[in-house]
Each structure stands twice: as C-alpha cells, then as structure tokens.
Amino acid sequence: MTADRETPVTPVLDVCDLSVRFRMRGGRDIAAVTDARFSVAPGECLALVGESGCGKSVLASALLGLLPANAETTGSAVLGGDTDLLTAGERALARTVRGRRIGLVPQSPAAHLTPVRTVRAQLEETLRELTGVRGAAVREAAGEAAARASFPADHLDRYPHELSGGLAQRAATALALIGDAPLLLADEPTTGLDRDLVERTVDELRRHTDEGRALLIITHDLAAAERIADRVAVMYAGRIVEISEAAPFFGTPGPRHPYAKGLLDALPERDFAPIPGMPPELGTLPDGCAFAARCTRADARCTDERPAFEDALACHHGLTGRAHSLTKAAADA
Structure with missing residues (x-):
C-alpha cells in the first residue's frame, strides 16, 4: 500500500519574475526591481535584506499597488493562490487586500x-x-x-x-x-527603536508568524533578521542575488554570494569591514554582474555576463556548494 503524500502547502505569497521599471523623462528607464522570485509560506518569516536604495521598498510598494504612475510592472505576485496583486485593480486592493489580507508596517509611519x-x-x-x-x-x-x-x-x-x-x-x-492578516509586510519595522524595543518588536512579529501567518520583513538590521527569519533573501541593485535558510546563512557555512558575505562581515560584532566602493545607479546598470566592480572574485565573465538566478543564487563564483531553496516547503522536503 502506497503511503499518502502530504498535500502541498499553498504559499501565502508567490512572487515570480517581478520587475519594476520607472519611465523617466527623456526616455530613460530605471530598473528598480528585476526578476524577483520567491515565496512565503504560512508560518514562515522571509527577511529581505540589502543596502539602502537596492529596491526593497519598491518591491513592497509593488505588492501593495502603491507605485507612482510612471512605474511599469511585469511578472506576477499571487496572494493566497487566487489574487495576482500586480493585476488586481485599485478598488479590489483597497477593499479586500490592504489591511485585511495584507497588514502593513510602513517604513514612514x-x-x-x-x-x-x-x-x-x-x-x-x-x-x-x-x-x-x-x-x-x-x-x-x-x-x-x-x-x-x-x-x-x-x-x-x-x-x-x-x-x-x-x-x-x-x-x-x-x-x-x-x-491578523494572513500576510504581514513589515518595511523597516525597527526604525527608530533602541535594541530592547527592536527585540520586543520582532519577537511579537515572530509570534504573529508562529500562529500560522506569513511575514515578509524588509530590513537593513541583520541582527533583527537573524532573530526572526526562517529564510533570508539578499537584494543588490534591484535583483535578489541569494535566498538561503537563515541558520546556515548567519552561521556555518555562511552566505554563498560575495555581497551577502560582505554584508555580514561589515557588522561590528564580526569583522567590521565595509564593502569597498558604491552600488551602481539603477538607471545605468552594467551588462554583467552589478556587484563585479566591488567583488574580489570577479573575472572577465562577471564583467561581461549577468549571472542567472539558479539554485537560489545569482553568482558565477558561489562561495560554497551547499544547496538552498526558493521555498520553505522545498527546504523541509
């Protein structure tokens, strides 16, 4: 007799190839988000981390339908298996999504x-x-x-x-x-808080998640992310460059992407070594890897060829060979 297989869990949020472009005067485009792919399951916290200006908050605004008129979106962002947030009209978002199916902790309260x-x-x-x-x-x-x-x-x-x-x-x-919305989107929820309140806030968000809801937390506070997250998505110059389970990301063997490793190494409690250089302008991204100019591992391939996002990593020279997952279900399998 064949054992029953568990029914796949429908993600609370499933994002596929989400891109956001801003049409500027003079015909110039700004690629704020490019081909973002991730999901968040019930009972899971995904932390989206990266330097300021990398596109994290633009991604959050796209999910809520709060982008300015000159923004163009492609891809999909399906909520609860039945609502594509990118194609749903403002009426539906205002009446049935914001506050009811997605709770928002805003960056600017x-x-x-x-x-x-x-x-x-x-x-x-x-x-x-x-x-x-x-x-x-x-x-x-x-x-x-x-x-x-x-x-x-x-x-x-x-x-x-x-x-x-x-x-x-x-x-x-x-x-x-x-x-108690099924999905909580927290955009820099610890801004302006001292460390004790940071911990109390993320602990409450964790409790909210442990009751079976999903949490997407956007933060530059890596200590808060380590305390709360099940998985981590690292964003650089508008692209998600690594998705990892949180425990190995913050512990051993550590991140696979050189940029992600640089973020951790810059922490005062670690090497306190800043990443050299500056991120590229989103309106003038290079043809190859956007991190190549700052990366000690970069070679001619990195300069000429943009790495595909495969095995939850966008890098020609990953730091380790360990496997990662795009979904919590895959990690638990």
Whole structure:
C-alpha cells in the first residue's frame, strides 16, 4: 500500500519574475526591481535584506499597488493562490487586500497615521472596521492591540505629532497587527527603536508568524533578521542575488554570494569591514554582474555576463556548494 503524500502547502505569497521599471523623462528607464522570485509560506518569516536604495521598498510598494504612475510592472505576485496583486485593480486592493489580507508596517509611519486623530481613536476605528468589535469592548481591545506592539498605554490619547519616531513606529505596528492578516509586510519595522524595543518588536512579529501567518520583513538590521527569519533573501541593485535558510546563512557555512558575505562581515560584532566602493545607479546598470566592480572574485565573465538566478543564487563564483531553496516547503522536503 502506497503511503499518502502530504498535500502541498499553498504559499501565502508567490512572487515570480517581478520587475519594476520607472519611465523617466527623456526616455530613460530605471530598473528598480528585476526578476524577483520567491515565496512565503504560512508560518514562515522571509527577511529581505540589502543596502539602502537596492529596491526593497519598491518591491513592497509593488505588492501593495502603491507605485507612482510612471512605474511599469511585469511578472506576477499571487496572494493566497487566487489574487495576482500586480493585476488586481485599485478598488479590489483597497477593499479586500490592504489591511485585511495584507497588514502593513510602513517604513514612514508618520505618513500612515492620521494627524488629526489620537492613536486610540485610530486603533478603535481599525478594530471596528476589521474585526467588528463594538461598544465598550473596543476600548479594551485597543489597549490590547497597543500592548502587542509595546506602545505605552499612557500615550494612547496623544496625536501623531506628539510622538517620537520610535513611538510612531510602534503605533503603526499595532495598527498592522489588528485583524491578523494572513500576510504581514513589515518595511523597516525597527526604525527608530533602541535594541530592547527592536527585540520586543520582532519577537511579537515572530509570534504573529508562529500562529500560522506569513511575514515578509524588509530590513537593513541583520541582527533583527537573524532573530526572526526562517529564510533570508539578499537584494543588490534591484535583483535578489541569494535566498538561503537563515541558520546556515548567519552561521556555518555562511552566505554563498560575495555581497551577502560582505554584508555580514561589515557588522561590528564580526569583522567590521565595509564593502569597498558604491552600488551602481539603477538607471545605468552594467551588462554583467552589478556587484563585479566591488567583488574580489570577479573575472572577465562577471564583467561581461549577468549571472542567472539558479539554485537560489545569482553568482558565477558561489562561495560554497551547499544547496538552498526558493521555498520553505522545498527546504523541509
């Protein structure tokens, strides 16, 4: 008798060959994101890391349908197996996706908080809209939502302009966690927080994930990524250049891509050695590997030929031979 095979788990988010181009005046294009490919499963946290300006936040905006008018997207980003976020109209995104199926912790919380309403009022309004809580219970639920994000109860009746950057970030996190959306997209959620609050924030996001939801966290804080992530995706000059399980990435044998290794080596608790040079402009990317000019392993092939993204790596000279996976399911197989 043949043993039953487990039913494949549908990813909460499945991104395939997602590209974003900005059409600029004079006919010039900026390739902000190129052929991004990854998935996030229920109960999994994927950390997207890389230097500022590499395209991480543009990718997040594409998933939410929040790109400017001069942006063009190709590829697909399927939510829950049934909704392509790149082709869904604004009406569908606004009514059924944002806040309900995707919770957002924004990079700039001040821009997402209503300036003329207190934090408590915004939490209560969101609770009524997303959970249906009514009457006296909504006040208690608002306090509980604030506590989940370590937002102090004695600041609930303050307006956004009365909050520090760190408090505004925690208020935005509290709003994002309401409704327990299947996917949480956290764009630099630890900005402005001290290390203790960073750890408390990512621990709460981890708890949210451990309850069966998916988390895509975009961060430059590698310590936070190490604390929370199941897998890591490394982005450079608009491309994802490596995807790895988190434990071997941060431990042994370490990253396979030279850029990813450089990111870790630059940490104060490691070699504290910065990566030489600067990233290329996204509007003038070289024909070959975008990292070649900064890489000690680069040769003529790297300069002339852009490496394909194969076996979760985009590099002609990977640092190790270990296998990685694009999906958590493949890693667990």
